[in-house]
Amino acid sequence: FALIGPLLLGHTTIMLNAKFSVEDTIRVLKDYQVTNFTGAPTVYRAIRAAGIPAETKEKLKLRVLSSAGEPLNPDISKWAEENLGAPIYDHYGQTEIGMVICNHHHPELQQPVKPGSMGVPMPGYRIVILDEGGNELPPGHEGQVALDIDHSPLYMFSGYYEDEKRTQERFSSDSRYYLTGDNASMDGDNYFYFSGRSDDIIISSGYRIGPFEVESALMKHQAVAETAVVGVPDEDRGEIVKAFIVLRSGYLPSEQLENDIKEFVKKNLSAHEYPRQIEFIDSLPKTPSGKIQRFLLRQNK
Numbered sequence: 001f002a003l004i005g006p007l008l009l010g011h012t013t014i015m016l017n018a019k020f021s022v023e024d025t026i027r028v029l030k031d032y033q034v035t036n037f038t039g040a041p042t043v044y045r046a047i048r049a050a051g052i053p054a055e056t057k058e059k060l061k062l063r064v065l066s067s068a069g070e071p072l073n074p075d076i077s078k079w080a081e082e083n084l085g086a087p088i089y090d091h092y093g094q095t096e097i098g099m100v101i102c103n104h105h106h107p108e109l110q111q112p113v114k115p116g117s118m119g120v121p122m123p124g125y126r127i128v129i130l131d132e133g134g135n136e137l138p139p140g141h142e143g144q145v146a147l148d149i150d151h152s153p154l155y156m157f158s159g160y161y162e163d164e165k166r167t168q169e170r171f172s173s174d175s176r177y178y179l180t181g182d183n184a185s186m187d188g189d190n191y192f193y194f195s196g197r198s199d200d201i202i203i204s205s206g207y208r209i210g211p212f213e214v215e216s217a218l219m220k221h222q223a224v225a226e227t228a229v230v231g232v233p234d235e236d237r238g239e240i241v242k243a244f245i246v247l248r249s250g251y252l253p254s255e256q257l258e259n260d261i262k263e264f265v266k267k268n269l270s271a272h273e274y275p276r277q278i279e280f281i282d283s284l285p286k287t288p289s290g291k292i293q294r295f296l297l298r299q300n301k
Helices: 004-008 022-031 041-050 074-083 164-169 211-219 255-268 294-299
Strands: 036-038 064-067 088-094 098-102 127-130 143-148 177-186 192-197 202-204 207-209 224-234 238-247 277-280
Touching: 022 041, 041 064, 041 074, 041 224, 074 088, 074 211, 127 177, 192 211, 202 224, 202 238, 207 211, 211 224, 211 238, 211 255, 224 294, 238 255, 255 277
Parallel strands: 036 064, 064 088, 238 277
Antiparallel strands: 088 098, 127 143, 143 177, 177 192, 202 207, 224 238
């Protein structure tokens, strides 16, 4: 879809077959006068951490910025608008179903972008939030993102090749819903807000904590370049929040900085969601496309 669609419409597509680096990314954007750029949130965070020279900003021709693959922190989009000349449009999808929730930028589909939202359903899809019993939830409640197959005429995923067990895990017992395995909520305007993978949700002292909201709070701290949050076992609380943090240039790990970050999250999020453990690391484990591999962090907790 990402290649054939633009080509059919006569648009040039540029793909850089190389290991990601901020320097190469900025060079390609500048030299080839790229107007529509898509990258994982990790890419934008890395560019922000490295900084963009003023003379380079003036030569960029970016018109639309898009993000997918991971939830987008609101402060990154604000930074992009100030430094790259355009806000970042967040989107949600999976390999099996394509992009099904989007912040559209086409004039006929465009709606206001809400900070922290991954957008509204694509035309041709009915997307709902289900509770653990498979019942549709009203706005304001967190649950699993699911596609109502009977009312999604563009839906086309039928299953995994020669893998019946895995296929069954993707559908509700009555085969009405495709189950994404991702948790989110929606508001009264049908905007969706990502919470995390179902297996990434942290249960601490009875509270359900989505890593994304903690990570978003952490990213607002001036010392934090990148972060990933996981749950670690705790005898009293079941699990506690642990944050792995990559510091921005000019900051060094210290007990004082650790305590400052904890207090910052307490004040800007809540007392039960702040990271009780912090580990400063040089880099986060990622896939080639830039997605954070939290399962590796859980293994090394």
